[in-house]
Amino acid sequence: MPASAIAGARRPEDTPGRLRSLSFMLNLLAVLFLLLPVLLFVTFNQLDRDRRALALATIRDSGLLIGAALQPQLATLQPAQFGKLQSDLAGFAGLHRRVTLLYKPNRAAGLAVGGEAGFFYVAGIPAVVPGALAAERQRLADMGVLSRLGQACSGNTPLAERVPLPGEKAELLTSVSPSPGPNGCWAVVVSTDSADELTLADQRADWARPEIQAALALYAAMALICLWIFSRARATLLAFRRAALSATEAGPSFVAQTAIPELVPLAREFDQMVARLGQAAATLRQAAEENAHALKGRLATIRQLVAALPESETVAIVAALDRLDGVVRSARQLDTATAETLERKRREFDLSALVEAFCRGYRMTLGDATGRLGCEVAPGVRVHGDEEMVEVVLENLVENAFGFTPERGRVTISLGREGAACELRVADEGSGVDPDLLPHIFDRYVSTRSLESVPHYGIGLWLVRQNVTAMGGTVAARNRAGGGLEVVVKLPVS
Amino acid sequence: MSQVLDKANRNLVLVDDDPLFLRALAANLTAAGFQTVAFSNPREALAYLTAVPAPDAGTAPVAGIFDWNMPGLDGLGLLSAIRAAGKHMPVLFLTSLREPVYEELALDHGAVDFVEKSRSPAIILKRVEMALADRVPHQPEVTGTLTVGDLVLKIETKRAMWRNQEVKLSLGEFQVVWRLVRAPGEDVSYRELYDEIRGIGFVAGPGEEGYRDNVRAMIKRIRGKFIAVDPQFEQLENYAGFGYRWRPPT
Numbered sequence: 001m002p003a004s005a006i007a008g009a010r011r012p013e014d015t016p017g018r019l020r021s022l023s024f025m026l027n028l029l030a031v032l033f034l035l036l037p038v039l040l041f042v043t044f045n046q047l048d049r050d051r052r053a054l055a056l057a058t059i060r061d062s063g064l065l066i067g068a069a070l071q072p073q074l075a076t077l078q079p080a081q082f083g084k085l086q087s088d089l090a091g092f093a094g095l096h097r098r099v100t101l102l103y104k105p106n107r108a109a110g111l112a113v114g115g116e117a118g119f120f121y122v123a124g125i126p127a128v129v130p131g132a133l134a135a136e137r138q139r140l141a142d143m144g145v146l147s148r149l150g151q152a153c154s155g156n157t158p159l160a161e162r163v164p165l166p167g168e169k170a171e172l173l174t175s176v177s178p179s180p181g182p183n184g185c186w187a188v189v190v191s192t193d194s195a196d197e198l199t200l201a202d203q204r205a206d207w208a209r210p211e212i213q214a215a216l217a218l219y220a221a222m223a224l225i226c227l228w229i230f231s232r233a234r235a236t237l238l239a240f241r242r243a244a245l246s247a248t249e250a251g252p253s254f255v256a257q258t259a260i261p262e263l264v265p266l267a268r269e270f271d272q273m274v275a276r277l278g279q280a281a282a283t284l285r286q287a288a289e290e291n292a293h294a295l296k297g298r299l300a301t302i303r304q305l306v307a308a309l310p311e312s313e314t315v316a317i318v319a320a321l322d323r324l325d326g327v328v329r330s331a332r333q334l335d336t337a338t339a340e341t342l343e344r345k346r347r348e349f350d351l352s353a354l355v356e357a358f359c360r361g362y363r364m365t366l367g368d369a370t371g372r373l374g375c376e377v378a379p380g381v382r383v384h385g386d387e388e389m390v391e392v393v394l395e396n397l398v399e400n401a402f403g404f405t406p407e408r409g410r411v412t413i414s415l416g417r418e419g420a421a422c423e424l425r426v427a428d429e430g431s432g433v434d435p436d437l438l439p440h441i442f443d444r445y446v447s448t449r450s451l452e453s454v455p456h457y458g459i460g461l462w463l464v465r466q467n468v469t470a471m472g473g474t475v476a477a478r479n480r481a482g483g484g485l486e487v488v489v490k491l492p493v494s
Numbered sequence: 495m496s497q498v499l500d501k502a503n504r505n506l507v508l509v510d511d512d513p514l515f516l517r518a519l520a521a522n523l524t525a526a527g528f529q530t531v532a533f534s535n536p537r538e539a540l541a542y543l544t545a546v547p548a549p550d551a552g553t554a555p556v557a558g559i560f561d562w563n564m565p566g567l568d569g570l571g572l573l574s575a576i577r578a579a580g581k582h583m584p585v586l587f588l589t590s591l592r593e594p595v596y597e598e599l600a601l602d603h604g605a606v607d608f609v610e611k612s613r614s615p616a617i618i619l620k621r622v623e624m625a626l627a628d629r630v631p632h633q634p635e636v637t638g639t640l641t642v643g644d645l646v647l648k649i650e651t652k653r654a655m656w657r658n659q660e661v662k663l664s665l666g667e668f669q670v671v672w673r674l675v676r677a678p679g680e681d682v683s684y685r686e687l688y689d690e691i692r693g694i695g696f697v698a699g700p701g702e703e704g705y706r707d708n709v710r711a712m713i714k715r716i717r718g719k720f721i722a723v724d725p726q727f728e729q730l731e732n733y734a735g736f737g738y739r740w741r742p743p744t
Contacts, residue, residue: 289593293563296590297512300611304518307615308525318614325612332592333707354734361736365683388710391734395706398735 022234029230033223037216059097060174063190066092066099067177074179074186079105086123093125096192098171100124100140104153105184119146119187143173145189153178153185236260240267245346245384281342288335295328330459334444337463341470344386348494351390351422352381355415358394372405373398374412381415381422384494385471393467396460397426397487404430404485421473422493427486432479441477464489503556506622508532509539509572510561510588515611519559519588522615523622531555536567544579555583557626561611562589562596573603586625588618594691594708595715598664642675643743645729659723666691667716670709671740674730678742681733684709713738 073088085101092099102119121128121136128136140146177188239257246252254267254274303321306314359375366372383390394413401411409429416423433441442465464487468475473491480486506528510516513534520530533539543555558576560569567575573585584606589596597608606625609618640647646655652668654661663671673690674682688705691712713730720727729741 289591292592293590296610296612297515300590301512301515301518303612304515304522304615307522308518328612329592357733358735361681361733364681364736365685387732387734391732394735 022230022237026227026230026234030227033227037219056174059172059192062094062097063175063188064177066190067175067179067188070101070186070188071177071179074181077181079183082122086127089123089125098125098191098193100136100145100189100191102140102145102187102189103181103184104187140189143171143189143191145173145176145187153180232259236263240270244270277342281339284335284339284342288332288339291335292328292332296325299325299328333459334462337466341389341466344389344470346385346471348382348384349387350380351383351424351491352377352379352415354387354390355394355413355424358391359413362394362398372402372408372410374410376412376414376416378416378422381417382494383422383471383491385491389467389471393424393464393489394426396464397489400460401426401428401430401485401487404428404432406430409484417493418490420492421490424489424491425486426489427480427484429484432483432485433477435479438477438479442475461487503554504528505553505555506530507539507543507555507558509536509558509564509569510534511536511564512561519615519618523619526619528622529553536560536564536569536572540567540572540575543576543581557583557622558585559588559622560585562587562591562600570599570603573600573605577604584625586622594666594711598666598712601666602664640672640675642678642740643729645671645675647672647675656720656727657724661719661723663716663719667712667719670712671716674738674740678740681736681739683737685737687713687737709737 069092070088077085082103089099089101100121101123103122104119121133121140124136171191171193173189173191175188175190177190179186179188236257236259239259240254243252243254243257254270255264258264258267299321303318306317306321355377356375359373359377363370363373398411398413405411405428411429412425412427414423414425414427442461444459444462465475468489468491471491473489475487475489477485477487504527506523508516508520508523508530509532510519511534516532516534520532523530531542533542543558558573560572562569564572569587569589576583576585585604586607586609587596587600587605588609588611590611592610600608607621609621638649640649644657647653647668648655649672652663652665654663654668654671669690670687673687684706687709691708713732717727717730720729731739731741733739
């Protein structure tokens with residue numbers, strides 16, 4: 001179809017993609033706000049783990065060092081000198097550190113076997129008072145130290161075992177260092193009572209710090225404020241959209257829909273625009289009536305004056321007056337229709353149901369010839385606009401089509417969906433329209449019918465375009481391959 | 495309308511503020527066998543029409559042809575004034591106003607016809623003849639009260655009550671509502687509603703085209719009046735492509 005065959009075609013405006021919608025942004029923002037704490041948590045956690053590992057290694061190494069440092073002295077120490085070990089050990093005291101010095105005499109020495117593995121408590125930090133020895137033995141047994149010390153008096157065992165003790169804070173056994181003495185075997189057992197801080201058993205330690213919690217609270221507040229501002233902006237814009245879709249003077253005011261102070265001047269401007277539209281419509285209506293009134297008054301006088309002349313001389317004048325009268329009437333009708341489109345309320349409605357109803361209704365007016373109007377309607381097509389405007393569109397298109405279609409010819413209305421738009425087609429079986437005239441059939445005062453027939457001033461199709469455009473749609477006409485004219489109305493669907 | 499017409503008396507009172515039109519109209523009516531008294535000042539016309547003592551029966555005006563828009567006193571005001579003075583001769587409006595609301599107002603005030611000024615003199619003449627033939631305006635034959643759901647129509651006084659509140663309808667609007675509620679739920683075509691409007695008091699209408707627009711405009715006014723007393727009102731339903739119906743009460 002050549003471009004010139006399309007009348008009233010209009011490029012559909014580009015609409016921004018969904019990725020730029022406020023709703024999408026709002027969701028993205030929410031995800032980002034959630035992502036940051038997760039990332040920070042993972043990082044903090046790793047740092048914390050590293051720090052604890054380092055501390056643990058230091059403690060363990062210091063345990064082994066204590067064992068190694070004591071080894072030369074223990075290797076030559078006679079039982080008579082065991083008493084001074086307690087004061088020597090004092091030099092190894094440290095924060096949270098507990099050192100226990102155990103001694104197992106050789107069986108050959110003939111000493112009685114002490115404890116399950118034959119080890120005796122010799123000294124310790126902190127010192128154990130004699131009355132508490134049984135308890136200390138029990139503590140060592142609970143820690144499993146005694147069972148670890150095998151028969152061989154050699155080999156260091158660096159450990160990092162968290163040992164829960166009944167009724168006490170858990171202990172972390174950091175090293176057990178056996179070393180041979182003159183008549184037996186020594187064991188230096190080092191442990192720390194800060195087990196919980198080092199074994200990562202309490203991972204919430206960092207998060208529980210008040211600074212972190214304050215920071216978290218600040219962050220959460222910031223995120224909430226951000227999301228709140230965003231959703232408020234979105235809600236206001238949606239309210240604006242609602243107000244715009246039903247913008248009439250009687251409709252909701254933009255200012256009343258605005259929750260954001262910065263938007264109030266804009267809302268006021270919109271309200272004023274709506275008010276100006278209403279005024280424009282009223283002015284247009286009044287001007288239309290007054291112009292027609294003034295012109296018709298003069299026309300009426302001319303008619304009366306002409307009537308006094310012999311009829312044979314005035315036929316042409318009367319015909320011209322008839323025509324002028326028609327033009328004046330049309331002009332008034334068109335201006336009134338324009339005023340109407342400015343004032344219409346718009347709402348969503350079921351176009352399919354309307355077209356179906358129109359077909360039934362129109363067939364009733366056709367009487368016996370109901371078969372002359374065909375209807376093919378896809379269900380569930382919803383559009384935003386005014387039902388009466390669509391009814392006027394259908395009326396004019398169908399009436400125009402029947403005007404072109406010969407006796408017994410058919411007119412077909414069809415409605416279908418085409419993506420984000422719907423297409424309403426009215427096709428007839430007439431002779432079509434001269435291709436040169438085709439692009440102009442929706443213009444004012446263009447009539448495709450012969451001038452000899454009933455006076456006709458091309459209002460109908462102009463009104464069709466007026467109403468369709470007011471609903472954000474387009475209208476075009478083309479000659480059908482098989483003969484006849486087809487008018488295609490495209491409307492955006494909701 | 496009880497005035498006995500003297501066949502020989504063809505006196506018309508013409509009132510129009512456009513002297514040129516007035517002269518041409520008077521000339522044509524005279525040529526058609528009428529006698530005319532023409533006034534370009536409506537106040538003078540009022541004084542003439544309400545003069546005491548009244549002119550002799552033989553020269554008393556038998557009908558008035560009034561323009562609508564006139565300075566000082568408009569045609570409707572003139573009509574009201576002569577009716578108030580007890581003059582019941584038929585009055586026909588000859589005006590270039592076209593809004594249906596003017597037709598209805600004219601009817602409500604007792605005019606017998608409303609003719610577009612720019613129509614051909616032959617048609618205007620015909621309408622004057624018909625007005626003089628004293629056609630009785632079409633009236634509903636039913637009397638009494640019609641109640642449909644929340645709507646009560648008092649036929650004789652032409653009053654409509656919706657949920658116990660009066661809805662001030664013009665005669666034409668009342669007629670349309672009455673036609674619709676006589677058969678609630680029945681679809682009434684644009685054409686039938688148009689005829690219903692035209693039937694009242696009007697001998698003929700100003701052309702056929704745009705009758706749907708006229709009906710729509712009137713339905714819109716009726717709706718507006720009902721909604722003014724009850725914002726929830728939605729009884730008047732459109733049947734696209736055909737006409738309107740009154741939704742039956744549930």
